[in-house]
Amino acid sequence: MRDLSIYIHIPFCARKCLYCDFLSFSASAAEIKSYVNLLLREIKEQSVFYRDHRVISVFLGGGTPSILPAEAVGRILETVREYYRMTEGAEITVECNPGTVTAEKFIDYITCGINRLSIGLQSTQDEELERIGRIHDYKTFLETYRMARAAGFQNINIDLMAALPGQSIASYRETLERVTALSPEHISAYSLILEEGTPLYDRKEQYCFPTEEEDREMYQMTREYLEEQGYHRYEISNYAREGYACRHNQVYWQRGDYAGFGLGASSMVCDVRWRIPETMEEYRAYVENMQESPEAGRDCMDLASWQKNGGKQGVKERQVLGAKEQMEEYMFLGLRMMCGVNCRGFHDKFGQDMEAVYGAVLDKMMSQGLLLREDGYIKLSDRGIDVSNYVMAGFLLD
Amino acid sequence: MEAVDQSRIRNFCIIAHIDHGKSTLADRIIEKTGLLTSREMQAQVLDNMDLERERGITIKAQTVRIVYQAKDGNEYIFNLIDTPGHVDFNYEVSRSLAACDGAILVVDAAQGIEAQTLANVYLALDHDLDVFPVINKIDLPSAEPERVKNEIEDVIGIEAQDAPLISAKNGIGIEEVLEAVVHKVPAPQGSPDKPLQALIFDSVYDSYKGVIVFCRIKEGRVRKGTSIKMMATGATAEVVEVGYFGAGQFIPCEELSAGMVGYLTASIKNVKDTAVGDTVTDLDNPCAEPLPGYKKVNSMVYCGMYPADGAKYPDLRDALEKLKLNDASLNYEPETSIALGFGFRCGFLGLLHLEIIQERLEREYNLDLVTTAPGVIYRVYKTSGEMIELTNPSNLPDPSEIDYMEEPVVSAEIMVTTEFIGPIMQLCQERRGRYISTEYIESTRALLKYELPLNEIIYDFFDALKSRSRGYASFDYELKGYEQSKLVKLDILINHDEVDALSFIVHADSAYERGRKMCEKLKDEIPRHLFEIPIQAAVGGKIIARETVKAMRKDVLAKCYGGDITRKKKLLEKQKEGKKRMRQVGNVEIPQSAFMSVLKLDDK
Numbered sequence A: 001m002r003d004l005s006i007y008i009h010i011p012f013c014a015r016k017c018l019y020c021d022f023l024s025f026s027a028s029a030a031e032i033k034s035y036v037n038l039l040l041r042e043i044k045e046q047s048v049f050y051r052d053h054r055v056i057s058v059f060l061g062g063g064t065p066s067i068l069p070a071e072a073v074g075r076i077l078e079t080v081r082e083y084y085r086m087t088e089g090a091e092i093t094v095e096c097n098p099g100t101v102t103a104e105k106f107i108d109y110i111t112c113g114i115n116r117l118s119i120g121l122q123s124t125q126d127e128e129l130e131r132i133g134r135i136h137d138y139k140t141f142l143e144t145y146r147m148a149r150a151a152g153f154q155n156i157n158i159d160l161m162a163a164l165p166g167q168s169i170a171s172y173r174e175t176l177e178r179v180t181a182l183s184p185e186h187i188s189a190y191s192l193i194l195e196e197g198t199p200l201y202d203r204k205e206q207y208c209f210p211t212e213e214e215d216r217e218m219y220q221m222t223r224e225y226l227e228e229q230g231y232h233r234y235e236i237s238n239y240a241r242e243g244y245a246c247r248h249n250q251v252y253w254q255r256g257d258y259a260g261f262g263l264g265a266s267s268m269v270c271d272v273r274w275r276i277p278e279t280m281e282e283y284r285a286y287v288e289n290m291q292e293s294p295e296a297g298r299d300c301m302d303l304a305s306w307q308k309n310g311g312k313q314g315v316k317e318r319q320v321l322g323a324k325e326q327m328e329e330y331m332f333l334g335l336r337m338m339c340g341v342n343c344r345g346f347h348d349k350f351g352q353d354m355e356a357v358y359g360a361v362l363d364k365m366m367s368q369g370l371l372l373r374e375d376g377y378i379k380l381s382d383r384g385i386d387v388s389n390y391v392m393a394g395f396l397l398d
Numbered sequence B: 001m002e003a004v005d006q007s008r009i010r011n012f013c014i015i016a017h018i019d020h021g022k023s024t025l026a027d028r029i030i031e032k033t034g035l036l037t038s039r040e041m042q043a044q045v046l047d048n049m050d051l052e053r054e055r056g057i058t059i060k061a062q063t064v065r066i067v068y069q070a071k072d073g074n075e076y077i078f079n080l081i082d083t084p085g086h087v088d089f090n091y092e093v094s095r096s097l098a099a100c101d102g103a104i105l106v107v108d109a110a111q112g113i114e115a116q117t118l119a120n121v122y123l124a125l126d127h128d129l130d131v132f133p134v135i136n137k138i139d140l141p142s143a144e145p146e147r148v149k150n151e152i153e154d155v156i157g158i159e160a161q162d163a164p165l166i167s168a169k170n171g172i173g174i175e176e177v178l179e180a181v182v183h184k185v186p187a188p189q190g191s192p193d194k195p196l197q198a199l200i201f202d203s204v205y206d207s208y209k210g211v212i213v214f215c216r217i218k219e220g221r222v223r224k225g226t227s228i229k230m231m232a233t234g235a236t237a238e239v240v241e242v243g244y245f246g247a248g249q250f251i252p253c254e255e256l257s258a259g260m261v262g263y264l265t266a267s268i269k270n271v272k273d274t275a276v277g278d279t280v281t282d283l284d285n286p287c288a289e290p291l292p293g294y295k296k297v298n299s300m301v302y303c304g305m306y307p308a309d310g311a312k313y314p315d316l317r318d319a320l321e322k323l324k325l326n327d328a329s330l331n332y333e334p335e336t337s338i339a340l341g342f343g344f345r346c347g348f349l350g351l352l353h354l355e356i357i358q359e360r361l362e363r364e365y366n367l368d369l370v371t372t373a374p375g376v377i378y379r380v381y382k383t384s385g386e387m388i389e390l391t392n393p394s395n396l397p398d399p400s401e402i403d404y405m406e407e408p409v410v411s412a413e414i415m416v417t418t419e420f421i422g423p424i425m426q427l428c429q430e431r432r433g434r435y436i437s438t439e440y441i442e443s444t445r446a447l448l449k450y451e452l453p454l455n456e457i458i459y460d461f462f463d464a465l466k467s468r469s470r471g472y473a474s475f476d477y478e479l480k481g482y483e484q485s486k487l488v489k490l491d492i493l494i495n496h497d498e499v500d501a502l503s504f505i506v507h508a509d510s511a512y513e514r515g516r517k518m519c520e521k522l523k524d525e526i527p528r529h530l531f532e533i534p535i536q537a538a539v540g541g542k543i544i545a546r547e548t549v550k551a552m553r554k555d556v557l558a559k560c561y562g563g564d565i566t567r568k569k570k571l572l573e574k575q576k577e578g579k580k581r582m583r584q585v586g587n588v589e590i591p592q593s594a595f596m597s598v599l600k601l602d603d604k
Helices: A029-050 A070-083 A103-111 A126-131 A138-151 A169-181 A212-228 A247-254 A280-292 A300-308 A323-334 A343-350 A354-367 A382-386 A388-393 B022-032 B050-055 B087-098 B115-126 B145-156 B174-184 B310-326 B351-364 B418-430 B461-468 B508-525 B565-580 B592-597
Strands: A002-010 A053-062 A085-096 A116-122 A156-162 A186-191 A232-235 A238-240 A257-261 A266-269 A272-275 A316-320 A371-374 A377-380 B009-016 B062-069 B075-082 B102-108 B130-136 B197-206 B210-219 B221-223 B227-230 B236-238 B241-246 B249-253 B255-257 B261-265 B279-282 B301-307 B331-337 B341-348 B369-371 B378-382 B387-390 B402-417 B434-442 B445-453 B474-485 B487-494 B504-507 B533-539 B542-549 B582-585 B588-591
Touching: A002 A029, A002 A247, A002 A266, A029 A070, A029 A257, A029 A280, A029 A300, A053 A070, A053 A247, A070 A085, A070 A103, A085 A247, A103 A138, A116 A138, A138 A156, A156 A169, A156 A212, A169 A212, A186 A212, A212 A232, A212 A238, A212 A382, A232 A247, A247 A257, A247 A323, A266 B565, A272 B565, A323 A343, A323 A388, A323 B565, A343 A354, A354 A371, A377 A382, A382 A388, A388 B565, B009 B022, B009 B087, B009 B115, B009 B174, B022 B062, B022 B075, B022 B102, B022 B174, B062 B174, B062 B261, B075 B174, B087 B115, B087 B197, B087 B351, B102 B115, B102 B145, B102 B174, B115 B130, B115 B145, B115 B402, B115 B474, B130 B145, B130 B174, B145 B434, B197 B310, B210 B255, B241 B255, B301 B310, B301 B331, B301 B351, B310 B331, B310 B341, B310 B351, B341 B351, B351 B369, B369 B592, B402 B418, B418 B434, B418 B445, B418 B461, B445 B474, B461 B474, B487 B508, B504 B508, B508 B533, B508 B542, B508 B592, B565 B582, B582 B592, B588 B592
Parallel strands: A002 A053, A002 A257, A053 A085, A085 A116, A116 A156, A156 A186, B009 B075, B009 B102, B102 B130
Antiparallel strands: A186 A238, A232 A238, A257 A266, A266 A272, A272 A316, A371 A377, B062 B075, B062 B241, B197 B210, B197 B279, B210 B261, B221 B255, B227 B236, B227 B279, B241 B249, B241 B261, B301 B341, B301 B369, B331 B341, B378 B387, B378 B402, B402 B445, B402 B474, B434 B445, B487 B504, B487 B533, B533 B542, B582 B588
């Protein structure tokens, strides 16, 4: 029996943030309701392919999943429980944004089995929040956080961002101090990446962004300060108290099976990747087409044959990963974990030594001081983290 | 074709400054004489390369034979020989003119005489052609036909009062031009009974017929089976086919005789054997003397051409070989660069010729090229008394072995309205020009004469001229000779390694300025690496300018959302793909564009 993580995409937001290039948009209550119905049907229909899997985590991401009525979230999770084998103590996370929740909603979440919250804060400085178009201020966040604790949540992540327009080392430091004072179990801290096509990109000339030097200083400060405060950096941008590393996220880096449901969601099961269509129209057609899926499906092999035949018009970017792609992913995904990639694990999986495949690039990167070798693991050095893109691109094979 | 009465043949060309409407007039003449209907005609029939049509210039001589029913009731054979329109191809122009008996001079009714008008008229008069003017674009609001007529008479000294006033574009006055051809262009001379004497004015390679030789029969006759000899190259062959030129096609005939213009094929494998300007004669009954004016054409401009993808080297070689079949003035030989790998040092008639070859290689042969800065041929006199002709800066001997160097110098004529004389003189000064004279054509226009080093005008002089005169200046030049000059080799060091493909020869006084601009340009072209990269310009080992590409501080991916690994991988692949298009020099990866950027160093 294989482990499965489930990702469920809720593409709705009250308003799109200025830096955001994820798949999200605002919608009416009726549109949301009809989407949830499609989602329920997709989850149900697809379950036949996962009878050999047991679910270790569920993640409702977005968008802003907390924009859904609590009752809808409840129905989604009920459906998952009804049609999938859920393990005892599975990690069930919902992302939420301050200003979209109430105390009652949190209580309902607890009732339907949600045991982890991920709250999008980004900054504790109101002017910084405003510049990037967040819908909330720091005070609203504090209320949200208190309500969550009051409802009984004992595993909370807070999302932070560095390198925001107008942000200074000092203001960021204050954000870190304020957040750690709240003692969340988990903190993720990413640098803002300006994506082309976002409103923030278009008005980038108007703002003063931290320099690259300052960005790296913020990164170092995050690690040093959070470690002082008892948070361990287990992934490039993720920090947790002992025992609270996010299970769901690690599945991505460790190449475990995950099924994504909902608009634009990505999946990887048994070394096959695919994506659900990104427009509502296509998604509807995709879900409605599922009626014809075989009743007798039992495992992910049947999933493959269904995708190739009945479902092929729906699934996008379907890619069967060969040994080459698997090795590349093993390296460039695994290196995001601070423990690094395991050399023996590589050999066990691919029947070849990592050295035989990547000897030259490993030597080069180690001599450049970007990679370190420790106890049978290869991992990024501090400098390697700063230029992780460059390092990871080195592991793509010709 | 039955024998044609010589008195009913007219061999002529059209000469004009660029854009004055030469090709349009040629089209109208062809259309008017009924060879093609206007619907069949693609605009400008004679410019049949895509490139020619796009750039509005004629690169290769084109010829067409048309039949005209004149007002005197007789039928005339017109051979219209369209000449190349650029100074790079001056020699080809002169040979095309030598194949004609008369020329139509097209002058723009608004712009009047320009530098190329003059250069072309003098060239035509040198070949004893009867030149008659036509005033084109008379339907433009700014047309001043009377002023232009007077200008033609005053400046060139040819009769212009009865010049046809036409609009080639709108088909006005074409009939008049055709009648003028009948009356003003003399009929050809020459006897069909004398030994064969034919002028080669162009040739093209055809994969079925071999070389197709374009020629004007001056004396004698030629037909299938005639054994012929090219007098300069010494090549001999037996004629397989003779014929004349339809629009875009070859029409075989029995015989070509004195006064006629046509083609011949003789299973000749290489255009080298049929040099433009050479004389074709009868092997068994040769003429006493070749026709005058033949000369071997030499390349004036050289550059290195390398395949962007090193594996495409054989493809580049094959492509050059094929182009060379059709273009005897293209030269190339293999060379190796430390930075760029295997490629070719190619010689061209001028920068336009270079650009044309480069574009044809890229378009017709689908090659991605890296081109090094074009240079001229320098003469290096060594202390040992030996002289070498330098086409690749990397081959410059050690300074201690050099006695002195010479560079080619051209005589340039620039036609400009008086308000721009100041800026243009300043430009020539900056380009090390030697002032010769100013002649006023009329109160508002002048002809400036300068001597300029060729290497100062090959890249961007024309553009600079246009921009400093708001497009009004026109320019023509010819090679004057070699002069001693204080020249140095400017080397570029990237991360302390000399990059051979970026070296070039420059006048000592400009070295600092050029070096500084090169470094600035390269700083923008070279991406940041993990380490700091110094970019230095050096002359004789001494650093004269420096810039620095700062080390890359961060290169991180954005948040990976909901396990969308495919998108991440695409980003990484893009990064990796970018690297592939780079050239590795030492530890540094240099994008191909950097090698080309040195071509564009003119001040904004």
